[in-house]
Amino acid sequence: MAGGVDLICLVFMWSLWSAAYNGATNTLKPGESLNSSSLLVSANGKFTMNFRVYELDPNHSYLVIKWNASHNYAWVANRETPILYPFGVLTLDRNYTLKITHRDGDAVVLYSADSETISGDAVATLMDDGNFVLQEVSDDGSVKRDLWQSFDYPGDVLLPGMKLGVNRSNGHNWSLSCWLTEKSAVPGPFTLDWDPDGHELKIKRHGVVYWSSGVFRDGNASHKWIWIGIALVAVLLAMVFCSMCYLLRRRKLAEMSRICCMMNSNRPTKANGLQNDDLRVFKYASIIAATCNFSDENKLGEGGFGPVYKGKLVTGQEVAVKRLSKRSGQGISEFKNELILIYELQHTNLVQLFGFCIHGEERMLIYEYMPNKSLDYVLFDSTRCQQLDWNKRFNIIEGIAQGLVYLHKYSRMRVIHRDLKASNVLLDERMNPKISDFGMARIFMNDEQEANTMKIVGTLGYMPPEYVMGGNFSIKSDVYSFGVLMLEILSGRKNNSFYNDGRAFNLVGYAWALWKEGAGLGLMDPTLDDSCDKDQLLRCVHVGLLCVEENAASRPTMLDVILMLTNESMSLPVPTKPAFCTERNVITDAIGGNRPEMVASVNGISNSGFDGR
Template identity: 35%
Template sequence: MNSLLLFLSFTSLFLRTLSTDSLTPTQPLTDGSTLISSGQIFELGFFSPQGSAKRYVGIWYHNFSTDTVLWVANRQSPVLDRSGSLRISASGNLILVNGENITLWSSNVTISINSKEMTVQLLDNGNLQLNDSWNVVWQSFDYPTDTYLTGMKDGLDMVTNVNQLFTSWKSPNDPEKGNYSMGIDPDRSTQIFIWEGTKPRWRSGQWNGQVFIGVRGMLPMYIYGFKLSNFEQEGKMYFYYSAFNASHRYVLSWDGSLKHLIWQSDTQGFVPKSIDEWENGNWTNGCTRRTTLSCERNTSNGDQGEQDGFLMLQGVKLPDLSDWDQNSGSISRCEQTCLANCSCKAYSFVTGIGCLKWGGDLVDIYMFSSGGENLYVKLAGSELATKKKKILVVIIVIIVLAVFISLGCIYLVFKKRVTARDEEKNRKSQHCHLLSFDSIVGATGKFSHSNLLGEGGFGPVYKGTLPGGQEIAVKRLSRSSGQGLEEFKNEVILISKLQHRNLVRLLGCCIQGEEKILIYEYMPNRSLDAFLFDATKKRLLDWKTRYNIIEGIARGLLYLHRDSRLRVIHRDLKVSNILLDEEMNPKISDFGMARIFGRHDNETNTKRVVGTYGYMSPEYAMHGLFSVKSDVYSFGVLLLEIISGKRNSTFHHPESYLNLLSYAWKSWNEDNAMDFIDTSIRDSCSWTEVSRCMNVGLLCVQDRANDRPNMSAVVVMLESGTIDQALPRQPTFAAEKSSSDTESSTFDMNLSANASITRLVGR
């Protein structure tokens, strides 16, 4: 699914790259660049009229020269060089500025929203629109120049009497406003006028609902007709031309003549007779065949190529000068006789008339929006093959789109299920303040390596900063870690319910898809192991600081075991899970493997042993039995590591094979504790406190759980100020070590009912 999303994202990006019909506030249009409507019909950009160096912003037919300009923005204020830029201003308006940043033209409308939300788009009907998030706030169709396109409305405001006019160019090469204008009769009669200055030169006559009565020979179907509507409720009267597509246009020429022009850029099998005249807007010479018919070719070599055929044009006004074939009484017979006659260029079979054929030029053809007849134009076989290829391409595109839509539907269904699953997870994590994944990504700088605080057994931890400036620690659970959803929910529920000054505080969480993230208060001094086992930083941990850390950990464990609403066994107490705040106060963290006990439960067992090498009690490591005394054992190891400044998992005495626990007991038993104490604190420590702490530590790591004190007794012994304590027994349990063992060697053991240990898997 990820691959699919990546492919869809790439495809979407590719399609957006092809689309050059829009502007945004960060993407101005400079001289030399253009916008092209999505259907590649119209183009907007800078142009210079023939014989002029002045630059104007205009719209013309795509792939044609700028001599076919249909609309001009800055008619009265040209750019004198190529420094012009069309852009969305800070006010949200569409403006044209020159190289000195002087505004030469503006859409000049009032924008009520942030300009960053504005866009400009060139449509396939030739309309340039300025849009906010919801509405069109300005469009070029409301401000025509000399050309009338399908969809334009020529309006008369019957309240202000302002008439919206089409105005001719000053000359064929000067788009400045000329002498002639066209619009609705200002006296509110349903007529169209052409004025020279203020003098009327032509009027259409009244509109009777079908035709202008003053236009000689005008029929109801004539060029699709006009439609005049009186919108009295809006206080405006409009006329608009109802044509079938954007190829029709009316141009009010500079000499006052009104021309109706039809542009057809994709006439199958035909090309302009004169490319130069065509590109200059002179289409009077019409078109010629692109490929000669096979029956007209030199057949001396006997190869006529593919057989000729017919292209059907639907819904047209049939061309003039037809011949009636009374002998062809069916459409198939009409086709056969036309195909057999090389001089026959097209045919049509009309109900009530029969077979009509054309042998000369096809003139006076119109395509109706509805009605009309079918005309079959003879084309070379290769042209029809090209048509078939295009149809095949269209079919393939439709199939591909259908596949994409199907895959999109599958993805939406999948996403809906994932969303439902996430909502269920969030419901179960209701005790936790939920943060969005995007906000966490932003807070951590996209999980930047520079913000990485460390890497635990269940995934990396990053430093982050919330928008308000609060610093946080973000624990992102690795998908490959052993901590699944149950461990995650366990940690969320536990920490959200536990409040103690020596427990790390949970600020929030995030569950999105496969992402499981916890957000903690940020500990500027990170974890205890970063100081304790560093040759330089350990000097910052004097004995007073270490003693406060030991007491704080003990109080935190006592809260978990006895004083909290829940009786909690941590099961993974170790030096790296002790965090230090700015004042070096300890806070117990990482409750992913913690278990909740009933108030009267003392011990339970598990077939899945998880923990860290060097900190697990003998009964837990060997038989899967754990209780509050398991945490006591881990605390004893941790206490002896704080005193010695050495890791239990990697300690090796140079003169014997003693591990750290055995070495501690030997030093204490022989009244030689100074040899065990970290050299960096020997001169500053209190012998009484160190001796008392070693005694407590050795009591905690005794082999039998019943011989170990509980945490309430530990706190009393640490804070009593007396060394009158029980004597510890010599610890005999020591796991076999290798030179590759490290403190982070956390492992997962599966215990069966018939064997003490069946499998050992590192993680």
């Protein structure tokens, strides 16, 4: 059955490619252009011309002519000027200027007719020999003269990872794959030179020869057999590599299929709309339509998992689409982890997952849309933070605490989030908080209290010392992260990048210094002055310092935290020196109004893995 599905997919992909190929032309007329989704095909179908992404840099593309029968390149137009993918456009304008344009960059001009007189018309054609030629033509279509051709372009340059076909003087063809492994030692680009006398190919840069074929000499039988042997070994290695890639891909697809089957069997889909207990498998086409093909206008932000886009389904339902980035350190395991966890968890302070979409290498999670975006988007902006008066901030603190209590104690499984921070708390239309991003979370058994890992994940500044230094984590790890986050909400400042008289320290250290001097109110965000309940704020600072204590056993549980915050008659323990705290005498500046300067930095993107010490 699986083989039949693969065959159907191959036939479908072949039909799409054939349709695009048959609809292509070999000419570019004045006013026409070639973009990243179109191509030129020579009349005999031997050569194609289009924008291609080169293997070691998926973010940029080059305009290339290649042989259809192989992966070899006949010509590369913008060798030293890569174009941001997919925004490259080759244009022959009405002034007969042939150029490559792209977004936010200077044009790469291949030919300009400014200094020439063209009496008739001009057309650019991909010839049957692989040459791209701009010709002046008469009214009847006959060629008057060649204005420009690609083979006259100076030098052949190899880019790292590109393959270039080379024609030897005796008529035999062979191809060279140049992989640059030491960029710092030998910076590109390179010039490819053929020595017809010595039948030798040389790679140069600024006249210096970095590589020479040397052994390609006619009549040398021993060298010929050596290269035949090398070719056979290379073919065998390529076959083994392709087989491994195929098996790994099948394994990934099988895993994704298993997830789909599990989700479909455990929770039915209702055709009449999205319900709280539904989990849908979305079609890729519906996600493309909902997000306007992932347009920049719909982009809400980007985190460790990848970019997040706003979408609107055909039913009118607004959603947030989290798309796994290929550059992300996260992969199938994190995707599956978040999918299964949020599928199992239901709480008013946890973000709701509507479904997911798997399309080839694409993996997406579809969430409820949060109109106020994330907490860091509002909290750390000097204008937007004014929306958060004291009551809203206290409600956010309490809501996050309630969500963590559910994860740690009342859900069907004990869950450690491991990446709690302001950017992973979303705000609905009434500024109610919802914890999101469970890609790093871990499930504990009921009788399990802590665990150890050699792969540390999370965000620096929010991770407790026992986790950073030894890889030990427990529910008290989330308590520490909550304490840091609560201090950020009270102060309106990020934990990292504080500076005082040129000496760096963090928000936790600053709060501790103020508390020791009896000036805890110095931590308050100035925008809260009129709305703040001073006693309640001091109690929150007190609880926050208890949460960030160095000894994990001394930190309260999240259930204790809620009791401490809501029961004002409850006496609180005296906090001790927090973890990662550097002593600073900041009380004078705080009272005098000269608070430490905060240098804004990107709110730490989650580290998906670095070795614990």
